[in-house]
Amino acid sequence: MVSLLPPRVSAPETPAPAPRRRGSIARGRRRLGIAYAAPMAVLVAVFFVIPLGLMLWMSVSHWPLVGASHPNGVENYDALSDPLFLRAVWFTLKYTLVTTVVLSLVAFGLALLVQHDRRGTGFARTVFFLPSAVGLASTSLLFYGLFNTDSSALNHLVDFLGFGRVDWLGSGGNALGSAVGMITWRFAGFYMLILMTGLQSIDPALYEAARIDGANRWQILWRVTLPLLRPTLALAMVLSLTGSLLAFDQFFILTGGRHDTATVVIDIYREAFLSQDLGRAAAVSVATLAVLIVVNVAQLRLIRREGK
Amino acid sequence: MNRVRAAGLHVTSAALVVLFLLPLLWTLYSSLTGREAGDSGTGNYRRLADYGSGLGTYLVNTTVVALVAVTVTVVATTLGGYAMARLAFPGRTLLFLVTLAILMVPYTTILVPLYILLGWLGLQNSLLGLGLVMAVLQLPFGLFMMRNSFEALPVELEEAALIDGCSIGGALRRVLLRGVLPGVVTVALFSFLAAWNEFVAPLIFLTDGEKFTLPVALFNLQSGSLGSVDFGALQAGVVVSALPCVAVFLVLQRYYVRGFTSGALKG
Numbered sequence: 001m002v003s004l005l006p007p008r009v010s011a012p013e014t015p016a017p018a019p020r021r022r023g024s025i026a027r028g029r030r031r032l033g034i035a036y037a038a039p040m041a042v043l044v045a046v047f048f049v050i051p052l053g054l055m056l057w058m059s060v061s062h063w064p065l066v067g068a069s070h071p072n073g074v075e076n077y078d079a080l081s082d083p084l085f086l087r088a089v090w091f092t093l094k095y096t097l098v099t100t101v102v103l104s105l106v107a108f109g110l111a112l113l114v115q116h117d118r119r120g121t122g123f124a125r126t127v128f129f130l131p132s133a134v135g136l137a138s139t140s141l142l143f144y145g146l147f148n149t150d151s152s153a154l155n156h157l158v159d160f161l162g163f164g165r166v167d168w169l170g171s172g173g174n175a176l177g178s179a180v181g182m183i184t185w186r187f188a189g190f191y192m193l194i195l196m197t198g199l200q201s202i203d204p205a206l207y208e209a210a211r212i213d214g215a216n217r218w219q220i221l222w223r224v225t226l227p228l229l230r231p232t233l234a235l236a237m238v239l240s241l242t243g244s245l246l247a248f249d250q251f252f253i254l255t256g257g258r259h260d261t262a263t264v265v266i267d268i269y270r271e272a273f274l275s276q277d278l279g280r281a282a283a284v285s286v287a288t289l290a291v292l293i294v295v296n297v298a299q300l301r302l303i304r305r306e307g308k
Numbered sequence: 309m310n311r312v313r314a315a316g317l318h319v320t321s322a323a324l325v326v327l328f329l330l331p332l333l334w335t336l337y338s339s340l341t342g343r344e345a346g347d348s349g350t351g352n353y354r355r356l357a358d359y360g361s362g363l364g365t366y367l368v369n370t371t372v373v374a375l376v377a378v379t380v381t382v383v384a385t386t387l388g389g390y391a392m393a394r395l396a397f398p399g400r401t402l403l404f405l406v407t408l409a410i411l412m413v414p415y416t417t418i419l420v421p422l423y424i425l426l427g428w429l430g431l432q433n434s435l436l437g438l439g440l441v442m443a444v445l446q447l448p449f450g451l452f453m454m455r456n457s458f459e460a461l462p463v464e465l466e467e468a469a470l471i472d473g474c475s476i477g478g479a480l481r482r483v484l485l486r487g488v489l490p491g492v493v494t495v496a497l498f499s500f501l502a503a504w505n506e507f508v509a510p511l512i513f514l515t516d517g518e519k520f521t522l523p524v525a526l527f528n529l530q531s532g533s534l535g536s537v538d539f540g541a542l543q544a545g546v547v548v549s550a551l552p553c554v555a556v557f558l559v560l561q562r563y564y565v566r567g568f569t570s571g572a573l574k575g
Binding site: 026028029030031032033034036037039040041043044046047048049050051052054055058110113114120121123124126127128129130131133134135136137138141142143144145146148149151152153154185189193242246248249252253256265268269272273278281282285286288289292293296 | 429501527549
């Protein structure tokens, strides 16, 4: 979630505390620096840098789940024109678009509702945020129960409102809507918190000035709040985009990918562990990663420009 | 007019609060009631306790993974954050950039090579291996948090300790650690929540039923029984898995919010 910061590397150069023997102290600090950073460097190298390289190598190798592997050129990248993969891409894009729009609107509404310290807003903030402490897999299992038991609170409510019985996960469209509803419940508080920090960093004098100039609430929202909130909104958008493009838990648990609700990551999982072809899975991973890096870099540029 | 508006806001907030609490409360309620829960209301929990290798095993597994993740994250980022903030050493900028790059590379895309790599290290199907991977995912946030925490401490504090005869390590242990404790709690909290709740990594890395973490065991409970899901036991499981997170979050809320407002997100 910190992906958007400009990488400031501005650690202060501490002057050596004792001026005598400066050379040896500086050397000592340098050695200590290496020693202290070593555990992290090892972890990053072993569990991040090497897997990245390995992924590239695997993507150009015939690499079954069990058995020997050998290089096979770009054959694995055929997986990118597989109709199952293309359907997964289409569904993932659709899901990402709907989720990002719905989630941003709801989170923004909640942030506006609880941004000021009034009686009860502290409690409301905590409640809105509470679902974010529950894991996504647990949330999916929870909603699986809500959707699929006739006596659940949700089905009672819908019945009471006169909609009768709804098959929440019975078709691609229904499952998409249900998942978006669930994700909104789970993540709205999280994004609310992000937007709130943005809202609270807006100088109240600006609102005051706008009111004195005769602006109404609506005008203030459009002309003052939203423009000043743009960097924060963009940040929330990037997080939501990346998160939704990589959706897995919710559809894997709710539908198991049935009714054409397989996402790209579900497709990777299927290639790797059902088709038992790790090479093809790596090829899809490389392509996904490339797309995500392009998206991230583009958005980073956008945010930085707006931040100025 | 303003009073009407205020009342409207209150009603809206109250309705939303109920809407957000409803799924959690309903699950808690229905895990304790119904025909299968029996008269004492513990029926669902008793069936859950006996499911698969036993709820106890899954809880222990999940705790082990979370403990490994939290310990490794905290130790690595405290030492690393201190080095980044106060010690000049070759490769510092490179390490910082590569660590932050973990965020640019969503981990689900490197799970497949990680699976192979863990096999090479003899850590496939191992709770330790899973805990280490979970720790690495928390490094960017942790490093950032800890570096900022150390930078926020006055340099004089460390100098005074050094003049009083502490070594750098001693100053870090005896003096500075106290100052960055809030940062450590924040990092530990984020790491715990992520590791406890993780689903896809244990699903791929753990192949042995006795090693499953709680989310994977609950997924099996839901998907393994063809046609007839034991919803009572499932809801009890959701309660058991969510309760520690909700409790820890409620107690340490302000540290969580700190993670957002510390500048880590503003960029």
